[in-house]
Amino acid sequence: MSKHTVSIDINGTTVTKEVDSRMLLVHFIREELQMTGTHIGCDTSSCGACTILMNGRSVKSCTLYTVQANGKSVKTIEGMEEGGALHPLQEGFHEEHGLQCGFCTPGMIMRAAELLEKNPNPSEEEIRWGISGNLCRCTGYVNIVKAIQYAAEKMQKEAA
Amino acid sequence: MIPPSFEYLTPSNISDAVALLQKHGDEAKILAGGHSLIPAMRLRLAEPGYLIDISGIGGLDYIQEESGQLRIGAMTCEAALEESEIVQSKYPLLLDTAKMIADPSVRNMATVGGNLAHGDPANDHPATMLALRASVVAEGPNGTREIKIDDFFPDFFTTALAEDEILTEIRIPSPPSASGGAYLKIERKVGDYAAAAVACQLNIDSSGSIENIGLGLTNVGSTPIRASSAEELLKGKKPDENMLAEAGRLAAADSEPMEDLRGSAEYKRALVNELTQRAIKLSLQRAEGSR
Ligand SMILES: Cc1cc2nc3c(=O)[nH]c(=O)nc-3n(C[C@H](O)[C@H](O)[C@H](O)COP(=O)(O)OP(=O)(O)OC[C@H]3O[C@@H](n4cnc5c(N)ncnc54)[C@H](O)[C@@H]3O)c2cc1C
Ligand code: FES
Ligand code: FES
Numbered sequence: 524m525s526k527h528t529v530s531i532d533i534n535g536t537t538v539t540k541e542v543d544s545r546m547l548l549v550h551f552i553r554e555e556l557q558m559t560g561t562h563i564g565c566d567t568s569s570c571g572a573c574t575i576l577m578n579g580r581s582v583k584s585c586t587l588y589t590v591q592a593n594g595k596s597v598k599t600i601e602g603m604e605e606g607g608a609l610h611p612l613q614e615g616f617h618e619e620h621g622l623q624c625g626f627c628t629p630g631m632i633m634r635a636a637e638l639l640e641k642n643p644n645p646s647e648e649e650i651r652w653g654i655s656g657n658l659c660r661c662t663g664y665v666n667i668v669k670a671i672q673y674a675a676e677k678m679q680k681e682a683a
Numbered sequence: 684m685i686p687p688s689f690e691y692l693t694p695s696n697i698s699d700a701v702a703l704l705q706k707h708g709d710e711a712k713i714l715a716g717g718h719s720l721i722p723a724m725r726l727r728l729a730e731p732g733y734l735i736d737i738s739g740i741g742g743l744d745y746i747q748e749e750s751g752q753l754r755i756g757a758m759t760c761e762a763a764l765e766e767s768e769i770v771q772s773k774y775p776l777l778l779d780t781a782k783m784i785a786d787p788s789v790r791n792m793a794t795v796g797g798n799l800a801h802g803d804p805a806n807d808h809p810a811t812m813l814a815l816r817a818s819v820v821a822e823g824p825n826g827t828r829e830i831k832i833d834d835f836f837p838d839f840f841t842t843a844l845a846e847d848e849i850l851t852e853i854r855i856p857s858p859p860s861a862s863g864g865a866y867l868k869i870e871r872k873v874g875d876y877a878a879a880a881v882a883c884q885l886n887i888d889s890s891g892s893i894e895n896i897g898l899g900l901t902n903v904g905s906t907p908i909r910a911s912s913a914e915e916l917l918k919g920k921k922p923d924e925n926m927l928a929e930a931g932r933l934a935a936a937d938s939e940p941m942e943d944l945r946g947s948a949e950y951k952r953a954l955v956n957e958l959t960q961r962a963i964k965l966s967l968q969r970a971e972g973s974r
Binding site for chain 1: 762
């Protein structure tokens with residue numbers, strides 16, 4: 524079995540570990556780092572529950588080998604709050620009831636984080652296309668869209 | 684499922700990568716974005732002993748237009764196509780295609796080179812590249828060669844790449860003025876492969892007649908298909924509704940769909956017929972608009 528030492532910046536801290544080449548990044552995050560906010564919802568790269576940011580871009584961590592993240596920076600849901608304050612997206616999901624069981628929520632938030640970074644004031648249609656790779660079995664998406672709109676407004680006010 | 688074990692190799696330039704391909708032969712596979720290969724490994728449809736990750740090789744990620752060609756580096760991801768100003772302003776067919784591939788997170792990893800090199804007739808870029816009359820550049824132990832896209836997909840999940848060759852670049856002739864293109868795809872849900880899809884690229888002369896046209900069909904045969912009878916019919920013509928209907932029928936006749944979970948062969952032929960007509964109309968509108 525092939526082993527490799529990887530160094531990955533996870534939520535601002537550099538982690539260095541030896542991993543099997545075949546270890547998927549989502550398993551590294553959940554099992555090696557014990558950060559279980561990143562979820563596994565499917566076995567087909569379809570649901571987006573495992574979405575994280577790698578070098579600022581949303582990716583499905585179930586469809587990446589850990590070795591592919593070597594030398595890169597990774598952000599998970601655990602890295603979203605800052606100094607005890609919820610990220611505007613987390614606040615939005617809370618305020619607008621953007622979740623029921625919550626299984627899809629971490630992935631939704633990480634995907635929405637990149638969306639708002641690129642497009643701070645998206646239309647409803649742009650939000651819906653933007654989260655089209657993230658499935659929710661509970662909410663029907665209406666409140667998820669509202670949660671993202673809430674965050675967009677708040678972040679724009681903060682930026683102004 | 685957890686993929687089978689493999690040896691992970693990270694060459695820093697193309698010649699080292701080629702040397703690794705030569706050394707390990709059919710046991711090795713190139714890893715680009717991994718978004719076709721990793722799912723296949725998880726399902727044990729592929730069990731390569733060696734993965735050669737080419738993402739660390741610099742200079743394979745670019746979109747440049749020069750001397751009458753658009754050059755796309757093999758490692759350019761779909762999201763970069765969507766965000767590219769050149770693509771947005773001059774290549775509506777490429778833009779349509781990138782937007783219809785998978786979903787935004789997959790498009791952050793999936794590469795254009797991988798989309799072609801995988802040889803999957805369900806992938807969207809092969810038909811688009813047929814319509815655009817592209818060619819690909821392959822680099823192997825004896826240097827580089829350019830392969831016409833019509834020669835690139837000889838068979839089901841097979842490409843013209845030799846075992847020790849790497850696809851490095853895609854070359855697309857820059858469209859003349861009054862050009863337009865479109866990609867129309869029917870999918871069961873966002874992110875799914877096509878039940879059927881049609882790529883069209885054309886340009887018109889001052890009277891509005893079609894000078895040149897390319898039509899490619901996705902996922903309606905064991906390889907991507909050029910709808911050549913419809914192309915021949917339309918060349919030099921200013922099509923009316925009847926001629927468009929005839930073009931749709933010809934394209935459907937050129938397709939060879941199989942029944943699967945996305946529909947019956949008859950349904951897919953009907954899709955090709957209708958999508959061909961719509962893609963030509965939209966391309967004509969866009970060509971008029973770009974005068
Ligand atoms: C959920 C999901 C939905 C998808 N939906 C679509 C869709 O709707 N339409 C669509 O077209 N695609 C779709 N895809 C496929 C996606 O676009 C793939 O990522 C793409 O087809 C392959 O690109 P890659 O960079 O990921 O290649 P990889 O998976 O890394 O490689 C694919 C194959 O090509 C070979 N290869 C890759 N690059 C090179 C190279 N430069 N030279 C030589 N060989 C090379 C590899 O060895 C491998 O055999 C989907 C994927 C997922 C996970
Ligand atoms: S667990 Fe990664 S996409 Fe479903
Ligand atoms: S809240 Fe349950 S899956 Fe989205």
